[in-house]
Amino acid sequence: MRKFNVAIVGATGAVGEELCRVLKDYNFPINKLVPLASARSAGSKVEFDGKEVTVLELTPTCFEENEVEIAFFSAGGSISAEYAKYAVDAGAVVIDNTSHFRMDPKTPLVVPEVNPEDISLWKETGIIANPNCSTIQMVLALKPLDELYGIKRVDVSTYQAVSGAGKTGMEELVRQMQDLLSFKLDESEKKAFAHQIVNNVIPQIDVQQPNDFTKEEMKMVLETQKILHKEIAVAATCVRVPVLRSHSESITVTFEEGTSVDVAEVRDALERFENVEVIDDLANNAYPMPIISTDTDITYVGRIRKDVYADNIVHFFNVADQVRVGAATNAVRIGLKWIEMESDI
Numbered sequence: 001m002r003k004f005n006v007a008i009v010g011a012t013g014a015v016g017e018e019l020c021r022v023l024k025d026y027n028f029p030i031n032k033l034v035p036l037a038s039a040r041s042a043g044s045k046v047e048f049d050g051k052e053v054t055v056l057e058l059t060p061t062c063f064e065e066n067e068v069e070i071a072f073f074s075a076g077g078s079i080s081a082e083y084a085k086y087a088v089d090a091g092a093v094v095i096d097n098t099s100h101f102r103m104d105p106k107t108p109l110v111v112p113e114v115n116p117e118d119i120s121l122w123k124e125t126g127i128i129a130n131p132n133c134s135t136i137q138m139v140l141a142l143k144p145l146d147e148l149y150g151i152k153r154v155d156v157s158t159y160q161a162v163s164g165a166g167k168t169g170m171e172e173l174v175r176q177m178q179d180l181l182s183f184k185l186d187e188s189e190k191k192a193f194a195h196q197i198v199n200n201v202i203p204q205i206d207v208q209q210p211n212d213f214t215k216e217e218m219k220m221v222l223e224t225q226k227i228l229h230k231e232i233a234v235a236a237t238c239v240r241v242p243v244l245r246s247h248s249e250s251i252t253v254t255f256e257e258g259t260s261v262d263v264a265e266v267r268d269a270l271e272r273f274e275n276v277e278v279i280d281d282l283a284n285n286a287y288p289m290p291i292i293s294t295d296t297d298i299t300y301v302g303r304i305r306k307d308v309y310a311d312n313i314v315h316f317f318n319v320a321d322q323v324r325v326g327a328a329t330n331a332v333r334i335g336l337k338w339i340e341m342e343s344d345i
């Protein structure tokens with residue numbers, strides 16, 4: 001099998017470090033790994049396949065100099081906006097974890113289990129976008145249900161882990177946990193979140209939009225429609241919670257008029273979908289929780305119940321490790337599918 005020179009832009013971050021692990025877990029065909037970050041981290045080491053690899057500085061010429069063929073970007077939208085073109089010009093396909101290209105009509109937005117066929121559009125820009133983490137774990141549950149009955153509307157509330165805000169978010173929660181226990185919580189030491197996150201929940205992720213939803217909430221609306229190729233109505237409320245890792249979502253799905261939800265059919269459709277598992281035994285206290293999904297590549301669904309008032313509505317709860325399923329693993333799965341589809345290159 002052909003092997004590729006693979007770059008990770010943002011290799012020292014939460015997603016970048018996970019990418020190093022996932023690439024190894026999935027036996028990604030790598031000839032040479034090229035970890036890239038800012039000048040701050042150049043010269044430091046990341047671990048890949050039990051070895052330390054030196055981090056290089058991201059520059060306009062680094063892709064050409066290292067003959068990069070596949071470039072995973074996870075260093076923030078502004079870095080992708082500035083540097084993705086250099087990778088593409090050097091002949092690489094870019095798999096971008098940031099939000100920068102997601103809604104560009106020429107750039108495919110892909111969850112491989114849901115819309116793998118869209119990968120074939122990559123040649124237009126040389127870039128394949130990885131969706132928002134909360135969107136990925138939601139559409140993984142929505143796709144089989146849309147195929148089952150046809151979805152009309154989705155109402156979702158998220159419970160998002162602090163690692164969604166990168167390493168700084170995790171450090172902030174851990175520091176505040178320690179400070180809380182030693183009675184010296186310092187309000188001035190906030191970097192990742194606008195309010196204290198320990199012992200609190202914050203009903204705001206990202207900035208306000210003109211319609212009073214936040215940017216994170218509108219990503220869940222627009223990206224879901226683009227991935228499912230359908231104008232499903234989506235209303236999201238995104239909330240930060242003091243959990244280190246794995247996002248949770250409470251989801252209400254309204255199906256087309258005339259649908260009569262059969263919970264056994266819903267459970268069966270979810271169970272049969274790739275990389276989705278059902279944990280749903282309330283009598284025995286079994287349901288999805290962040291501690292179950294962390295460090296896995298599965299989206300867990302449970303608490304499945306039919307609405308008390310309307311025949312065409314179902315409610316459920318899901319969890320997934322958003323650094324893996326919502327970022328690194330989805331990107332690696334895109335890369336593997338891309339290799340499979342372009343195997344003649």
Ligand SMILES: NC(=O)C1=CN([C@@H]2O[C@H](COP(=O)(O)OP(=O)(O)OC[C@H]3O[C@@H](n4cnc5c(N)ncnc54)[C@H](OP(=O)(O)O)[C@@H]3O)[C@@H](O)[C@H]2O)C=CC1
Pocket residue numbers: 009010011012013014015016036037038039040041042058073074075076077079097098099132133163164165166167168322323326327
């Ligand atoms: N965390 C998550 O759950 C998810 C994150 N994402 C997206 O992935 C991206 C990375 O997120 P995350 O890993 O959490 O963030 P982190 O803050 O943990 O890491 C950021 C990374 O970007 C690098 N970086 C920052 N500035 C520059 C620069 N000027 N030039 C080169 N590299 C730079 C950092 O390198 P250095 O060490 O040099 O500072 C570091 O490697 C973001 O766009 C985020 O939106 C997407 C889905 C989920």
Ligand SMILES: N[C@@H](CC(=O)OP(=O)(O)O)C(=O)O
Pocket residue numbers: 097098099131132133160161163164165205216219
């Ligand atoms: N905003 C998400 C993580 C993220 O980075 O999202 P995006 O890739 O859409 O910017 C969170 O905080 O949990």
